[in-house]
Amino acid sequence: MSAAAPAKAGMFDCRDSFAATIESLAATDPRIVTVVSDSVGSSKLAGFKQKWPERMVNVGIAEQTVVAVGAGLANGGKVPFVSAAACFLSARALEQIKADIAYSNVNVKLIGQSSGVAYGELGPTHHSIEDMAWLRLFNNLTLIVPADPWQTEQAIRAAAAMDGPVFVRVSRMPVPALERSHASFEIGQAETLIEGDDIAIIANGTMVHRAVAAAKILAGEGIRARVVNMATVNPLDESAILAAAETGAIVTVEEHSVRGGLGGAIAEIVTANTPVPMRIMGFPGFVPTGSAEWLMEHFGLTETGIAEAARQTIARKR
Amino acid sequence: MVYEAQQGHPGGDFSAADVLATLYFGAMRYDPKNPRDPARDRFVMSKGHCTGAFYSVLAAAGYFPEAELSSYMKPLSMLNGHPNRNYLAGVETNTGPLGHGLPVAIGIAIAGQIDNADFRTFVLTGDGELQEGSNWEAALTAGHRKLENLTLIIDRNRLQQGARTEDTASLDPLDDKWRAFGWHVEMVDGHDHAALLSLLSANPKGRGKPLCVIANTVKGKGVSFMHDNVAWHHGVPNKQQYEQAMAELV
Numbered sequence: 001m002s003a004a005a006p007a008k009a010g011m012f013d014c015r016d017s018f019a020a021t022i023e024s025l026a027a028t029d030p031r032i033v034t035v036v037s038d039s040v041g042s043s044k045l046a047g048f049k050q051k052w053p054e055r056m057v058n059v060g061i062a063e064q065t066v067v068a069v070g071a072g073l074a075n076g077g078k079v080p081f082v083s084a085a086a087c088f089l090s091a092r093a094l095e096q097i098k099a100d101i102a103y104s105n106v107n108v109k110l111i112g113q114s115s116g117v118a119y120g121e122l123g124p125t126h127h128s129i130e131d132m133a134w135l136r137l138f139n140n141l142t143l144i145v146p147a148d149p150w151q152t153e154q155a156i157r158a159a160a161a162m163d164g165p166v167f168v169r170v171s172r173m174p175v176p177a178l179e180r181s182h183a184s185f186e187i188g189q190a191e192t193l194i195e196g197d198d199i200a201i202i203a204n205g206t207m208v209h210r211a212v213a214a215a216k217i218l219a220g221e222g223i224r225a226r227v228v229n230m231a232t233v234n235p236l237d238e239s240a241i242l243a244a245a246e247t248g249a250i251v252t253v254e255e256h257s258v259r260g261g262l263g264g265a266i267a268e269i270v271t272a273n274t275p276v277p278m279r280i281m282g283f284p285g286f287v288p289t290g291s292a293e294w295l296m297e298h299f300g301l302t303e304t305g306i307a308e309a310a311r312q313t314i315a316r317k318r
Numbered sequence: 319m320v321y322e323a324q325q326g327h328p329g330g331d332f333s334a335a336d337v338l339a340t341l342y343f344g345a346m347r348y349d350p351k352n353p354r355d356p357a358r359d360r361f362v363m364s365k366g367h368c369t370g371a372f373y374s375v376l377a378a379a380g381y382f383p384e385a386e387l388s389s390y391m392k393p394l395s396m397l398n399g400h401p402n403r404n405y406l407a408g409v410e411t412n413t414g415p416l417g418h419g420l421p422v423a424i425g426i427a428i429a430g431q432i433d434n435a436d437f438r439t440f441v442l443t444g445d446g447e448l449q450e451g452s453n454w455e456a457a458l459t460a461g462h463r464k465l466e467n468l469t470l471i472i473d474r475n476r477l478q479q480g481a482r483t484e485d486t487a488s489l490d491p492l493d494d495k496w497r498a499f500g501w502h503v504e505m506v507d508g509h510d511h512a513a514l515l516s517l518l519s520a521n522p523k524g525r526g527k528p529l530c531v532i533a534n535t536v537k538g539k540g541v542s543f544m545h546d547n548v549a550w551h552h553g554v555p556n557k558q559q560y561e562q563a564m565a566e567l568v
Binding site: 033035054055057059060062064065068069070071072073074075076077078080095096099100103104105106 | 356360402403404410411412413414415417418421422423424425426427428429430432433435451452455456458459462
């Protein structure tokens with residue numbers, strides 16, 4: 001495991017928000033159990049383990065089992081939160097997620113920790129930049145990629161409150177708390193953080209605060225960029241996407257491969273309705289070694305990179 | 319069913335039929351009118367391709383009318399080629415791909431352990447299915463947690479789809495493998511109802527270990543031309559074979 005990024009003032013590790021929320025929920029709902037694959041520390045669940053040792057099931061380093069045991073626990077009336085590294089939880093247990101969770105339509109919450117390129121230097125085996133593409137294909141699996149600590153808490157609470165399978169992708173990359181005028185969260189509803197009609201920048205997860213910063217650069221040039229936080233990838237907020245298309249240009253940004261993820265999902269809707277120039281920003285596929293921040297810089301997933309992509313996409317408007 | 323649907327897995331259906339009958343008409347506690355009763359014993363059909371036997375037993379147990387069996391694998395039937403819990407009461411988890419049942423059954427047993435509930439969880443796997451690594455991840459967990467409320471039954475017919483198990487990826491000594499993983503192991507003739515019932519209905523309290531029953535069975539049991547014949551892993555009898563099989567089975 002790589003060392004966590006150094007904490008900076010005003011920056012948050014969303015895993016802390018996950019851990020605090022699950023402890024808060026478990027205190028009043030005895031059905032809530034956690035299921036881990038030797039991932040107590042990396043899931044920040046030491047506090048949960050201390051409070052409710054009998055309600056934590058550690059199956060060891062066994063991702064297929066961690067998911068399937070979650071399905072069984074739900075059958076036994078529990079509300080299991082299965083927490084493991086996103087890269088292994090999604091890839092190594094993909095068939096268990098498909099057959100035991102999604103196709104069986106059971107009340108299991110899967111928490112993919114340290115998603116994206118958080119484990120930058122450890123290489124593509126430890127990156128989880130294919131998971132959104134794989135997981136969004138399961139039509140009944142709610143898939144949420146929260147952008148900051150507040151939204152992580154909301155996503156975990158919403159997952160616990162709904163009856164059905166959910167996957168929440170939680171980052172360990174430090175992110176700031178987003179500024180919001182009207183804080184509300186509902187599964188399947190996108191959040192417009194900045195209004196604008198020249199272009200729409202749609203992002204989720206760790207890319208949202210960078211999209212906000214890019215919009216501020218653009219505003220200084222007189223370009224009014226709308227910023228949409230598309231935290232729920234399944235079900236997608238189609239009306240927010242169609243409204244975004246009305247600006248005439250869309251840039252999508254995700255800490256994920258450009259193949260089949262958030263951008264791909266949005267492109268499916270845009271091309272079927274009101275095609276407009278689009279630019280899908282993310283990683284090309286397997287990436288070279290480097291820290292998460294270096295990788296984001298290298299592949300242009302920065303405020304300046306996003307702003308430049310927005311200018312280029314506006315230039316393609318019809 | 320297989321003849322009517324013109325597809326299925328009759329060899330494995332017949333090797334598992336006596337185990338299933340013993341579970342549903344002797345060992346297990348359940349109520350088809352209240353199929354999700356939290357106190358029910360659970361059965362997980364890990365060898366999900368053997369729906370011919372499984373659906374027949376569920377129908378006979380009262381989960382759905384026997385007339386429905388003729389819809390097997392037909393369009394929109396609730397009797398999918400592999401069991402689906404969302405269509406059919408009595409199915410605990412959707413199976414089909416191999417190596418899924420045991421780990422899910424372990425999760426059910428752990429839920430019972432946490433609640434100190436007295437329901438039992440049974441899971442039936444094929445023997446060839448044990449070549450899937452997910453079973454051995456799960457075996458570790460069940461042994462470690464001393465899940466005495468869990469019973470695994472292995473349909474040891476020694477044939478898989480393409481060849482004998484021992485010629486493909488050998489499993490023997492299968493009993494020693496489970497013992498090494500912390501399980502209590504019993505070997506039994508998988509067609510001997512009395513012996514099966516005695517093992518499967520015994521009170522597990524105090525055993526301190528999950529139970530693995532290696533049921534030695536014969537693929538295609540009861541039909542002379544299918545008997546221990548790899549060609550009948552999946553296969554559809556022609557009219558003459560169908561009539562002969564029905565005559566032999568009665």
